Amino acid sequence: MKENTINIHQYEEVIAKVDRQHFVQNSQHELVIGRSVPSRELIQRCLAICTLPPSPRILQLGAGVGYAAAVLAGFGGHVVAIEKNAILAGVAREKLAGLGIKNIDFRIGEGNEGAPSAGPFDLILVSTPNISQHEKLWEQLAVGGQYICLERDKASHTVVVMYKNQGQHKIARTEHGYVDLAPSDDQVFVELGLVSPALLAKARKLADKNHTLIVDEISKFQHLDELKLYRSMARQYGIPLRSTEELLASADPSLFGQFSTAFLDHLQAIPLCIEGTSLVVACTQPGTPMREVQLVFPELTIEKVLVTPVDYRRLWSSLSRQAKDGRVAMEQKDTSAAGQDKDLLDSKPPDARMVAVYEALLLDAVADRASDIHLEIYHERVRVRLRIDGELRDLQHYQISRSEYLGLVNVVKLRAEMNIAERRLPQSGRAQVRVGDARFDLRVQVQPALHGEHVVIRILAQNSPLISIDSLGMSPMIAGQYRRLLNNPAGLVLVVGPTGSGKSTTLNAGLQLLADDTSRKVITIEDPVEYSIDDIQQVRVRPEIRFNFADAMRSFVRQDPDVVLVGEIRDHETALEAIRASQTGHIVLSTLHCNDAIDAVQRLFDLNVHPNSLASELLAVMAQRLAKRICEHCKYEALPDPQILKELFPRDPPKHFKAFIGKGCEQCNGTGTHGRVAVIEYLHLNAELRDGISQRIPMGQLRAQALDSGLVTMRDSALDHVVQGNIPLTELPRILPQERMAPEKRGEWQVS
Known part of the structure; x- marks a missing residue:
């Protein structure tokens, strides 16, 4: 030198x-x-x-x-x-x-x-x-x-x-x-300015201890969700972030099959397709080395796309299944009658391909926040749908033949501990699954139909954070009344609505508040226990040993509780025990399947509850529906639908009535909505209403009396949400019956 x-x-x-x-x-x-x-x-x-x-x-x-x-x-x-x-x-x-x-x-x-x-x-x-x-x-x-x-x-x-x-x-x-311009390991999070080297070292230790991903631990430290973190990573390293749906539309499973799965799993990369002179590869880190992949395709340039760990697992499951399908000869379609279909899995364990399909379905459902998976068969067509935010959406990338569907149903049955030989009667079962740190309870219902068995899998998160009363979306008045009900010395509080209307979530928000009160003892009987809550004694029914809701209620009173939650009142015996528990000095919380607050009274009459007992013990009824929440990232004010306005306000709408909708963006996958909010009808009983119930007056008169007594109708709650920009106006016809869209008339009956 x-x-x-x-x-x-x-x-x-x-x-x-x-x-x-x-x-x-x-x-x-x-x-x-x-x-x-x-x-x-x-x-x-x-x-x-x-x-x-x-x-x-x-x-x-x-x-x-x-x-x-x-x-x-x-x-x-x-x-x-x-x-x-x-x-x-x-x-x-x-x-x-x-x-x-x-x-x-x-x-x-x-x-x-x-x-x-x-x-x-x-x-x-x-x-x-x-x-x-x-x-x-x-x-x-x-x-x-x-x-x-x-x-x-x-x-x-x-x-x-x-x-x-x-x-x-x-x-x-x-x-x-x-x-290599981007780090190929966890140092990328330091490069992003998200953590210091010391915090990264701490995240590594916790990930090793808890058997989790480092990205999960960093998300906890920085209060970032995974998607936001990966969007930041994509922006800062100039690599596009893609979703599973986008990538599967153009993916070539044969490319996946050309590589060792052990190699790809170690690399955390998946070759997807060839576009012109480029090989598109999905990876979970921007600095993933591509030298070995390049050796397989020396004439192509490598184009990286970034995916989240959840989307990576979904891609892996789907492409792995499709690659195996490509190596198996196409089965001949069975043209015999549906009753003569032979299930190839009856005499041997389920095919690994169908297990992969089942696991891919669960990953798709968890990633999309679905509450249910629906599997249906019509002649030779198989339909796969997810219920997301209360709406069913088709999954088009699952192409399943009839014979494969029969195998898939058997996989579902085996996992849920059902009888795979029984195809004539409905069956119910349960299973559990873990995705990363998250655990889910699966409630499975198999129903025989014209062309085969239909399956519904309900997904219940076991370790997700509980929702507080403040985050339920209630008005301040109703939230305050709910808190006051929980502090009463005795009485019956009902949350009613159809299946999937969020009743259990509302009750568990109240339980979470009760759990913080160390001066009271709370016991629940549920079917199943949907949310685990610390400091609450939770019990589940066991019908196989004849331990039901009523049996639990009889034993609970000897445990000296202050508050008792009954998962559901579904028969006379349970209703009777709930009334007795409230009469002996307990707050009893429960649910009913019915349409509105007044209908709950009629439902209890149908279960042979004595009118005087019901009038003396019932404190309040909350009827609810779930409406789709407008995405906060793409919300804007829009002109209200004139037809809906005409139904809501038969005379003239308010001059400054506002309505909002979502335009559709990345955060909401172009739907304009993200999540749901409770729309609640609230009935608080007073002396006049108790007299009406004890006299068992007609339900129409009782509703008119309730309106005069301050019933907060579901229409009122829904309109509040519309004006505040929480839900779109188009949700109202979906959650309100036609006769409840217009303002209801107050009491006009004669008293003799």
């Missing part, structure tokens, strides 16, 4: 002195910083090939937040740094000023023109892929000056390339090895 040039040790000393974490730390979470902070190894690689005089003049293009510029300023006489993103440039100036660095001229601009007035330069370092025309910049090099950039070769590798000005308009090009 010549004495009048900077040696490698000087570069290393400067790199060691500049704190890279100072530039990685980012208080603006939406700011793209990841690729603007190159690794120390990359900077060292680039400088190691340089031969520079003391105090060189340096130009850097694509300076980002200034880390590379700070290193260059450590040995450069004068550094010109150019960055086109004004926000990044502002952050860079702030961070450089914090380190007291003054020999950097930081400019905002495209960089294609360079800085001719400040040259000639001994070194031009290009840190951005947006500059592909180099000729104008070469003209700004001093004789012997070096121009260093990153280029991609035919095999899609990133290569460090040097162009050297030899004078007389001659440029010499040399390549200096491959580099």
Whole structure:
């Protein structure tokens, strides 16, 4: 090395002195910083090939937040740094000023023109892929000056390339090895500015201890959901984030079958399809190395797409199943009558392919927040649907033949401990499944139909966080009344509605509040126990040993409880025991399947509850439905549907009536809605209503009396949600019967 040039040790000393974490730390979470902070190894690689005089003049293009510029300023006489993103440039100036660095001229601009007035330069370092025309910049090099950039070769590798000005308009090009621009391990989270190295080390330990993914532990620390974290990662490393549905539409299962599954699982990558001259590969980390994949397809460039771990598992299950199907000869369709269909799985264990289909279905359902899976067969057509936010949606990427469907039903039955030989009678069963840390209880119902058995699998999360009363979406008045009901010394409180209307969620929100009150004892009897709550004594019915709701209620009173929850009142015996428990000084919470608050009274009459007993013990009834919640990310005010307005306001609608809808965005998968909110009818009993119940007056009169006594109707609650922008106006005809859309008349009967 010549004495009048900077040696490698000087570069290393400067790199060691500049704190890279100072530039990685980012208080603006939406700011793209990841690729603007190159690794120390990359900077060292680039400088190691340089031969520079003391105090060189340096130009850097694509300076980002200034880390590379700070290193260059450590040995450069004068550094010109150019960055086109004004926000990044502002952050860079702030961070450089914090380190007291003054020999950097930081400019905002495209960089294609360079800085001719400040040259000639001994070194031009290009840190951005947006500059592909180099000729104008070469003209700004001093004789012997070096121009260093990153280029991609035919095999899609990133290569460090040097162009050297030899004078007389001659440029010499040399390549200096491959580099990976994104970390291939968990260091990527430090690069994103999401965690410090110390916090990453802590997350690694917890992930090893709990057998979880590091991304899950980081999400807990930073209160980020997985999807938001991966969107940030995709933005900052310039790799598109894709969903399972998008990728499966163009995926080629035969590509998956060309690789060892052990290799792909270790790599956390899935080859998807060939598009032109590119091989599309899905991976869970932006820095996943592609060298081995490239060896299989040397003539193609690799195009990475990012997927979340959940979507990765869904892709794996679906493509694994399809790859195996492709290696199995197509079965002949059975043209015999449906009653003569022979199930090939009757005499042997289920095919591994059908197990893979079942597991892929569960992963799809969990990832899409589905409450139910519906499997149906019509002649030779199989239909697979998920119920998401109360609405059934078809899964088109499951192409299942009739014979495969019979095998799939047997897999479901075996997992739910049912009799696979019985196909004439309905069957019920249960199973459990774990996805990562999340555990789910599956309630399975198999129903014989014209063309075969139909299956419904209800999915109940076991360890999801419980919803509080405040987050149920109740009005402040109803929420306050609910809390007051739980503090009563005795009485019966009912939450009513059809199946899937959120009754159990509302009751469990109350139980969570009771669990925090150490002065009272709470016991529940449920079928099944849907949510596990600490400090609550929970029991489930066991019909196989003749232990039902009524049996539990009789034994509970000897346990000295203050509050008793009965999962459902479904027969006279249970209703009688609930009334007796409230009469002996207990708060009793329960559910009924009926349509509205007044209908709950008639339902209890139908169960032979004495009118006087019901009138004395019933405190309140909450009837509810679930309406789709408007996505907060794409909500906007829209013109209300005139037909619905005419039903709601037969005379004239309010002058300033507002309605909102969702436009559809990434967060809601283009639906405009995300999640659901409870719409509640609230009936609080007073003396007049108790008299009406004890006299068993007609239900129409009782409702009119309830309206005069302050009944909060479901229409009132729904309109409040519409005006507040919680639900779209189009939800009202779905949750309200036609006769309840218009304002209801108050009491007009004669008292004799």
